Amino acid sequence: MNLFNIIRDIETLDPEIADKMNPRRAALKSMTSFGSKVALSSLPFALGSFFNTAKAQSTSAVNDVLNFALTLEYLEAEFYVTGVAKSGLIPAGPALTAITKIRDDENAHVAFLKSVLGSAAVAKPTFDFTAGGAFADVFTNYATFLAVAQTFEDTGVRAYKGQAPALLGNKVYLTAALSIHSVEARHASHIRQMRKSTGQAPNIKPWITGANDTGVAAVAKSFAGEDNVTQGGVNITTLNGVGGKISTSAATEAFDEPLTKAAILEIVSPFIK
Amino acid sequence: MKEFANDEQELQVEKESFFDKKLQRRNFLQYAGVSAAGLALVAAGCKKDDNNFNAGVDLGSGDIGILNYAYALEQLEAAFYIQVVATPYSGMVAAELAAFTDIRDHEIAHREFLKTALGAKAIVGLDVDFSTINFTNRDSVLATAKAFEDLGVSAYNGAGYLIQSADYLTLAGKIVSVEGRHAAYIRDLISNGSFAGSDVVDAMGLDKSRTPSEVLAIAGTYIKTKINASNLPS
Numbered sequence: 075m076n077l078f079n080i081i082r083d084i085e086t087l088d089p090e091i092a093d094k095m096n097p098r099r100a101a102l103k104s105m106t107s108f109g110s111k112v113a114l115s116s117l118p119f120a121l122g123s124f125f126n127t128a129k130a131q132s133t134s135a136v137n138d139v140l141n142f143a144l145t146l147e148y149l150e151a152e153f154y155v156t157g158v159a160k161s162g163l164i165p166a167g168p169a170l171t172a173i174t175k176i177r178d179d180e181n182a183h184v185a186f187l188k189s190v191l192g193s194a195a196v197a198k199p200t201f202d203f204t205a206g207g208a209f210a211d212v213f214t215n216y217a218t219f220l221a222v223a224q225t226f227e228d229t230g231v232r233a234y235k236g237q238a239p240a241l242l243g244n245k246v247y248l249t250a251a252l253s254i255h256s257v258e259a260r261h262a263s264h265i266r267q268m269r270k271s272t273g274q275a276p277n278i279k280p281w282i283t284g285a286n287d288t289g290v291a292a293v294a295k296s297f298a299g300e301d302n303v304t305q306g307g308v309n310i311t312t313l314n315g316v317g318g319k320i321s322t323s324a325a326t327e328a329f330d331e332p333l334t335k336a337a338i339l340e341i342v343s344p345f346i347k
Numbered sequence: 348m349k350e351f352a353n354d355e356q357e358l359q360v361e362k363e364s365f366f367d368k369k370l371q372r373r374n375f376l377q378y379a380g381v382s383a384a385g386l387a388l389v390a391a392g393c394k395k396d397d398n399n400f401n402a403g404v405d406l407g408s409g410d411i412g413i414l415n416y417a418y419a420l421e422q423l424e425a426a427f428y429i430q431v432v433a434t435p436y437s438g439m440v441a442a443e444l445a446a447f448t449d450i451r452d453h454e455i456a457h458r459e460f461l462k463t464a465l466g467a468k469a470i471v472g473l474d475v476d477f478s479t480i481n482f483t484n485r486d487s488v489l490a491t492a493k494a495f496e497d498l499g500v501s502a503y504n505g506a507g508y509l510i511q512s513a514d515y516l517t518l519a520g521k522i523v524s525v526e527g528r529h530a531a532y533i534r535d536l537i538s539n540g541s542f543a544g545s546d547v548v549d550a551m552g553l554d555k556s557r558t559p560s561e562v563l564a565i566a567g568t569y570i571k572t573k574i575n576a577s578n579l580p581s
Contacts, residue, residue, distance in 0.1 A: 172540050179543060182552030235520040239513035252504045253553035255520065257543055259527030260554075264542040267535060279449065280532040281525055306464050306518055313459035315452055316429065320459070324452035329521040330528075 131240065136247055139237045141196045142335060143251065144187040146233055148198045149345060150226050151180040156203065157223075160213045169268060173223075176261050183254055190250070205344035208292050217274045224269060225293040227262035228282065229333070229341055231255060232296075236332035259330070281327040295341050299331045403573030404470050410515050412579040413506050415470045416559055417519065418461040420502055423569055424495050425454040426475045431492070436485045443536065450492075450529050457522055464518075474571035489537050496530035497547050497555070498565055499523070505556035509580045527554070 154177035157163055164170045188195045203212045203222065212218045234255035241248035263280035270278050275289045286297040303310050303325040310325035320328075333341075406415040428451035435444055462469045481487035503523035510516045531542035547555055557565075559579050567574075 168539055172542075175540065175543065179548065179552040182550065186551040186553070231524045235517065235524065238507065238516050238520050242513055242516060243508055243511065245508040248508045249504065249556050250553065252507045252520070252523065253556055256500045256504060256523055256527040256554040257548055257552055259524035260531040260543040260548070263528040263531035264535060264540075267532065279446075281449070281453070281528045305460055305521065306514065308460055308463050310456050310460060313456060313463065315455050315459075316432075320452060320456045324449065324456060327449060328453035328456035328525055329518075330524040331521065332517055 131242075131244060135240065136244070137191060137194045139240050139251070140187055140191050140247070141194070142237065142338075143234065143254070144184065144191065144196060145199065146230055146338070146342065147180055147183040147187060149201060149342060150230060151177065151184045152198070152201055153203055153223070153226060154180055156213060157219055163213060163216060163219060165216070172264055172268065176223075176264070179257055179261065183257075186250075186254075190247075200347040201345055202347050203345060208344065217272070220265060220269050220272070220274060221288065221290045221293070224262065224265045224288060225290075225296045227258055227265055229296045229338065230258040231262055231330055232333040233335075233338045234258065235330065236334055236338065238332075279327070282330065283323050284326050295337075298337075299333075301326050302329070302331055305329055403575040404473070405575045406470060406579055407468060408578040409580060410510055410512050411465065411468050412576075413510055413519075414461055414465055414515065415468070416506065416563075416576065416579060417503070417522070418458065418465060418469060419473060419570070419574060420499055420562070420566065421454055421458040421461055422473050423475060423566055424499060425451070425458045427477065427480075427491065427495060427569075428454055430477060430482055431488055434482045436483055436488050438485055446532060450532075453525055453529070457525075471572075473574075476569055476571045479568065489533060492533045493530065493537060494565075496526055496533055498557070498562060499526040500530055500547075501555040501557040502559070502562040504554055505558050505562070511580075 154173060158170070158174055158177050164173050204210050209218050209222055212222050234251055238248065238251065238255075241251055266275075266278050266280050269275040269288075275287075278287055278289070282297065282300045285299070285301040286294045288297070303322060310320050310328065311322055313320050315321070315324070406412045406419065428447060431447050432444070432451050435447075439447075480491050500523060503519050503526065507516060507519060507523075510519060530547075534541040534544060543554075549555075558581075559576050563574060563576055
């Protein structure tokens, strides 16, 4: 095996390979730490996987994902900023404290994404939180406000999850996106508990049961496909639980489902003027 | 003699310029290629059996290693909640029992799914050590549940970029947000409103992420079986 020739051949096929292996991108470091773990016999295979992981996304592809995320964060941030500022909407005490905390997190996400994107950041759209009248009392009726909040959070979780593969292997941006994703899940869990404790959705759980478990028909699209019970070709309801198989409810709750960018844009477009 | 000295000098210059990152691209490729081959030869001569440093259950390498890592954590969580539901702490109200039963079933679903997906490559069932947990005491159980859920979230967040398959990354994403929902619920049980406390979510609004070695060092307190994570990607 002549490693030299292999690399030269790859270089002919993929002129960018030298850039991908540029020491400025710490390729050498990753290659040497990697090399110590593999046996010579497996090197051709291992080299293949090195090139796969080294194939970073283009800047524009990463920016597309980050700008998509920024748009959703603008939506959430302005929604909570407006809600918190509306006197008499959110009861003082734990409710106002929680919504204020969520507002601060969403504002932080906006600031974080804008700082990462710099001049490539998209501008904030103009929003219509009534979604053309579907939620006309969103800032005067606490129940409507929480219902929309829940939809935004659960949809946000699905949006980040759907974009993760576009950042595959990207230590910086994928890790950041995942670290926002799980915060949105924490928010969703809490808002669901708020809707349960206020009696607006007495049977709702912190996790998503089946498809649209919100009691609000208008948000059904945000939960389409959440009733999936098959993961990676495995039907979860065929697996052993305690005293029987895993129930259908538990199977749907245990896995949150992603949504494509197109599906997310369809859900949020009524909220964008 | 003079020529030899010049060669030496040139070699020295070449080395320096390499480390100055100014090397021509073809030379760099040659250098990198030779290093990798050299290191691989050294690695090939050092078989795993030659030492005991990496004794224990081998999680494996690549995506299989990461899936086994997740499988190990889900085994720990499932075993914990099975015990919580089997021996409820004093004063556990119906709503809490219902939620813990749900969480138990989610963790079992995660565990069994990963075991099935891994097939013959799945690690063995791990022995757990819950001797530090007082299952009759609400505070002890909730504190442990919070630690496990926050740890799980940080583990999936930190391992995401190590996954090479988009399908596996999506599956990990499907699980981690459910762990995030659990974490928020349990934190709210301990102190309402602490679902995204500043001990887990930083000023930029980002959740924690931990490396496998950081996670296993924390989880190790509760796992008797020795785990060898040395072949995981990094």
